[in-house]
Amino acid sequence: MTSTWYDAVVVGAGFGGLATALELTQRGARVALCETLNYPGGCASTFRRHGYSFEAGATLFSGLAEEQLFGRWVRQLGLDVTVDWLDPLVELRTPGMRLGVYRERQRLMDQLHAFPGAPADALRGFFTLQQQVAQALWPLFDDPTLLPPLDLRALLRHTSRATRYLPLVRWMGRPLGAVLERFGLLGFTPLRTYLDALCQITVQCGATEAEAPFALAAMDYYWRGTGHVRGGIGRLASALAGAVETGGGEVLFANRVKSLEPVPGGWKVTSRQGELHARHVVANMLPQGLVRLLGLPPERVPSYLRTLAGRVEEGWGAVMLYLVVRAPGEASPSAHHLELVQNEQAPFVEGNHLFASLSGEADTGRAPPGHRTLTVSTHVPLRSLMARSEEEQARLVSTIQERMRQGLRRLAPEWMENVQHEMTASPRTFERFTQREAGAVGGVPRRAGLHHYRTLGPREVQRGLWLVGDSVFPGQSTLATALGGVRTAACIARAARIQSPSKRTPAALASDTNRSTLST
Template sequence: MTGPWYDAVVVGAGFGGLGAALELTRRGARVALCETLNYPGGCASTFHRHGHAFESGATLFSGLADGQLFGRWVRELGLDVTVDWVDPLVELRTPGMRLVVYHDRDRLLDQLRAFPGAPARALGDFFALQRRVADALWPLFDDPTLLPPLDVRALLHHASRAGSYLPLARWMGRPLGAVLEHLGLLGFTPLRTYLDALCQITVQCAAAEAEAPFALAAMDYYWRGTGHVRGGIGQLARALAGAVTAEGGDVLLANRVKSLTPTSGGWRVESRRGELLTRHVVANVLPQGLARLLSPTASKQLPHRVRSLAGKVAEGWGAVMLYLVVGAPEGASPHAHHLELIQEPHAPFIEGNHLFASFSGEADMGRAPPGQRTVTVSTHVPLRALRDASPEERARLVSRLQQRMREGLEHLAPEWMRDVRHEMTGSPRTFERFTGRDGGAVGGVPRRAGLHHYVSMSPRPVLEGLWLVGDSVFPGQSTLATALGGVRTAARVAPRQSPAKRTPAAFASATSASTFWR
């Protein structure tokens, strides 16, 4: 075999791939990280166009506090990343209501109780349950070793916390709507509106159908080390890619992987820059994208669970986007901030009815000229609606949704629409073209109620030496979750510290020995 040899090749420098590559290099593995784009981050990246810098998709991130994954990396690796702890984090606006989410969670409960006819006691019971569930589940995100696969220490830790998991048992496999019904809150519109908006951007479905423990834990998203990365999330992605290099890994940007072929004892990775040889491949791609990269013979060998997962992704979401440059209105906060806009609270929170708009701050140097801000605005669109339409119908649908988005901004955030200097549009087709994600899918698999979510929680190879990470596999979805999934997969790929770097000549013996690469 010829070509550079690696212990692992990571395909895709989204946060799942970045997490896997960084953890593997820190464990002593020789790693190549291949990325199609000329910058890292994938769907959570910062891109430059026409002299401005925009967030490609995701815009608000958790896990940035000192004791959490991103915060630890920033501190331990000395990353050049500054986090602005913006407060408030998000303002929710509808035609008849405003809710402001602060770092102090009790302020949200106080606002809800202040609405006329608010069921104060039931609201208190709901938030008490929500907090117990979140306090049980979020420590798993703070310490990756508590996620599967579990060692003896982790098992003992979970045993000591068994009592904290009891509130989950009653609601596992049941929708959040059942919790609201149990507490008599189904008819309280302010809470339902808030939960529908939050669930749509976190667990990717409406509150009435969301898996209750996942949704209750996701409610803590704003209160778990969530902040704004100054300059855009691309700053963190680039810093992590730099850390992979500093740990001895090869970061190969603008290097699209064309195919993956199993060989004796490993894999041949054919990329834009040539061939790489490796024992393991960690693919930060969608399951259908993985099938496309494999040879026909290998693709047919993919287990049913991967094919089933591809089907679930295809029934998920794409995003329609507006990227704006606006003049900051008089009296605007100098800080980055976020608006969640709902035009009709009783209609589905998709297709331009629900918008998430993120505004850069004055400290985000290089994003826009002085006195101006860049704005990323997104809405969900069902991938099925685009897949089943002709090209002309898709174009009309996307255009109609973008017009509805403009109308929502003008109605609910008029102060920001009085001085629009520049506009670009984006669609699922745009995401597919620039990120390689099939159909432009975003957000992973919707977490609708069902016990199936708890079946495949431990990383396992889809084929010998081939692993899948990203937002479509556990723990999935958020930037923090995908990075954690990459870290846990790396722990399975390289469970021990590597010996000294091996040479290509040692490839056959290394792959058969399996004391390290099991």
């Protein structure tokens, strides 16, 4: 590897890094994307072990509709990606309840209204507010130019939408529990269970403590281009990595970045395959990982990174089961997702709440014919886990995994009758699969507080050094991290005065193979 200067080096090929690299290459920048693993996707990847393919994490993915970010990329770039539109998308099961989340929103509301003693007027009022909030916030995800940084045109568009934002103002900095109390719904168990389960996997905390506007918007997640990528989400990640290369970027797998060092004119990136130099570096990782790459003593760590790292540590690690099962005879051929809650009154963590993603018959190559792969996940508090010795951690994880098996046998017995293969994963194992420090998942829990609104756009940690991913705005989901990457790329292009290929001279385009637009 030569010491050629790049406009940007992106560290980490999760969806935040993939989106940053793709957007920059489409704008005509010279980009290198470095990834420690030999496959892309990070937490949202598909990996292969023992002849089977598993999703790294159990989840669903949004933004796949034609008018949304991933859908637009698939269509415009001709990516070999097929989306299956599941119905139902998720089935929530408890010992006393089953609730299907279908593609038609009204079906969920009808099921809630059908429970004995359901407060019909309160439910209608709550969902009216929820739709107002979702209709105000989701267009920001559908059109990335509405997210910071904002130019004059975007500001004018926001001004014209001001009345849509009014329902948010009252609830900013307040928990969703206050909204439920306002409508008299705190004691309505079916809704509370649904919201606790949904919030735990979207905003990463219980419903009563979640920041209300975030949680209300997250309730629309299932109806905003959410689907199943056939073959696993890794198919989309690989397709985006291929699009980066087609656009002129370099994608360097199995290339662990060892350190970052500021140098005159930019940054030196020391990697397994050699040194790279860039005017800008984009770190698609947790703040803890960036601190490690910078090699700074504690007293020199920027306060922003120190605060953000502390908030991540208030979140969760992942405890996993990866199963291969013989599909029951009555099973639908499509992929499927289950949320299982063993006790609605207990915290939705440590095996009490499970999310399970099951492959479908069309996911060829992931398991033998007639079999399915299951990725099953639950949360464990990071700080509680990290405070224990390694031996104590191992005992706790083993206890949680047995509780997960019990939950599966109790609430999804049809999928546990013929288990052919099992692989377990602790947060430490998840760290190896994804390169996430401490096996952390989900970024920063969005508990109620106005601090969530203080940094609403890409931010340089140091001059020319940027952080993307689920710990920074706009949030936790795969779509949100990708949008953050798109907006970070816009900031870098603006700062570096990178022109899109259509606006550059033929001579400048011809020189791209020999030098960067920011060569020294």
